[in-house]
Amino acid sequence: MTYFIDRRPNAKHKSAVNRQRFLERYRKHIKRSVEEAVNRRSITDMERGEKVSIPTKDISEPVFQHGPGGARQIVSPGNKEFLEGDKIRRPSGQGGGDGAGEGGASNKGEGDDEFAFTLSREEFLEFVFDGLELPHLQRKPLKSLEEIKMVRAGLARDGVPSRISITRSMREAYARRIAMRAPIKRALKEAQEALAAEERKDPVLRNPARIVELKAEIERLEKRIEAVPFIDTYDLRYHQLAAQPQPSSQAVMFCVMDVSGSMTQNHKDIAKRFFLLLYLFLEKHYEKVELVFVRHHTAAREVNEEEFFYSRETGGTIVSSALNLVNNIIDKRYPAGQWNLYVAQASDGDNWDDDSNICRDLLVKKLMPQLQYYAYVEITPHEHQSLWHEYETVAEQFSERFAMRQIVDAGDIYPVFRELFKRRLSQEQ
Structure with missing residues (x-):
């Protein structure tokens, strides 16, 4: 399995990936806040970003807790209200306990405000226009002045380096090397076989001059094979682009x-x-x-x-x-x-x-x-x-x-x- 890891740096040590996950996860809540923001904005500030809030209870994560069963003995440091054997009443209400989110004043309890964060201009507009489009948008037939799209039109021997086809160029180079080396390799094989045959002869019948000549020929042929370039200008191929008229959706x-x-x-x-x-x-x-x-x-x-x-x-x-x-x-x-x-x-x-x-x-x-x-x-x-x-x-x-x-x-x-x-x-x- 292949894993792609995004290691692009983010400004001010922020995680763009985590931010996008957060926006997607709480999309419904953010969209509701964005709709309220649009309704209260004036003409001049319609396109700026927005600070939106999400209720803390809606972003809580699931956690594991001990069940109510079993006998437990607990020591509470600083306890001034309870004695051993007293039963502690479960706190009433939701969120931060007594006094949190209640309409009246309270002298005890704590709570949390709504979680607030700022959407950028692009993020804000993305939520504003999510799911919208121009109805019945069609691609019109080709006319004299139409949208032009550059499309690939095969390969050519000439072109700019940025459009070089590496695969095709290497294939051409490989084919050229095979074609250029083939006759030399045949001649080399024949010379090597002739030298081996000459050396297998009886020393009396062996021709020293012929052996020297064959060795020189083998060396010359090996140098010719090595001289064949790995890739040549002739091998290079470039992707060609052609202007193709497209149906216009203007x-x-x-x-x-x-x-x-x-x-x-x-x-x-x-x-x-x-x-x-x-x-x-x-x-x-x-x-x-x-x-x-x-x-x-x-x-x-x-x-x-x-x-x-x-x-x-x-x-x-x-x-x-x-x-x-x-x-x-x-x-x-x-x-x-x-x-x-x-x-x-x-x-x-x-x-x-x-x-x-x-x-x-x-x-x-x-x-x-x-x-x-x-x-x-x-x-x-x-x-x-x-x-x-x-x-x-x-x-x-x-x-x-x-x-x-x-x-x-x-x-x-x-x-x-x-x-x-x-x-x-x-x-x-």
């Missing part, structure tokens, strides 16, 4: 946020936290996902990341302006045949009276046939308005690719986010 996420006057500052903060979670999720798990930020009130604009999260622009509400802009951007820059298209929209549900029907038609006729997934979150504690009801019609028609959820307060952000982007068992490849 994707683009459109982040659409309502910034109209009906969106209060609290609503906007919730929407920003939702989109910040989405931004961190895509940044951590996907290399080829582009982000397009769209803000809208009566008019929609494509903006950069800074303006999307921090601009103070406001106005009336026409949601169809944002959907039209998304459709135009797709037509110009992101053909559906080459890109996986996603849209995440956040709004309070308020819209111009006659515009909700237009939004429904835009989704059904233009956007949804091209999109992989559309996620709509409505941030409101009140009854749904016309936009939600029109979107329900779209959800019925595109049930697997259109999802809509309601967020009432900040505590709903993370559960809703996980529900929208949870890993599907029937994920298309």
Whole structure:
């Protein structure tokens, strides 16, 4: 059996292997603490690490103890409460005994606080986004500009030293040595046999000159065999790489946020936290996902990341302006045949009276046939308005690719986010 031992040094004498085992063993407890941390964080500190706590009773190790049976005599130094023959009552409660974890004050007993430790940024985000993915992500067919992957394409006599094939080079060298030595070895064997035959003759019939000639020939042939190099430049073989076009899994996420006057500052903060979670999720798990930020009130604009999260622009509400802009951007820059298209929209549900029907038609006729997934979150504690009801019609028609959820307060952000982007068992490849 082969054993692999990780002897890589760890910073400050810490054991990375033991830390990973600990995180995996208490994953459920850590994940619960991480969810609570996400709900209480502000926009600006969403991606830093986190100090989490685990109840001490949950990390206790099993131990062997003596059973209650048998007669034992115990001497307790410093005992002032009991005399010989007194029965000692078993301590009540759990954890550290009397006074530990109780609601009221106590003059005796000890206890332990919860075990606390700090997760790094990477560890924190790993727990935040565990089990999430972009739904229905597909590899698109080959197009003119596609993802290129370098693959091995056989062997060649020329190449860089880093790509040398040692096994093939040694095989070529061995074959060359056999081929070059074979005729010399045959000649050597013949000379050795002739010398042996000459030396076996009667001394009277033996030819001394012939013996000297054969010995010289044998020495010459042995030197020729030794002169054959172990490996030659001719033997070297190198792995060749060729550019092979690959189906592309590139994707683009459109982040659409309502910034109209009906969106209060609290609503906007919730929407920003939702989109910040989405931004961190895509940044951590996907290399080829582009982000397009769209803000809208009566008019929609494509903006950069800074303006999307921090601009103070406001106005009336026409949601169809944002959907039209998304459709135009797709037509110009992101053909559906080459890109996986996603849209995440956040709004309070308020819209111009006659515009909700237009939004429904835009989704059904233009956007949804091209999109992989559309996620709509409505941030409101009140009854749904016309936009939600029109979107329900779209959800019925595109049930697997259109999802809509309601967020009432900040505590709903993370559960809703996980529900929208949870890993599907029937994920298309």
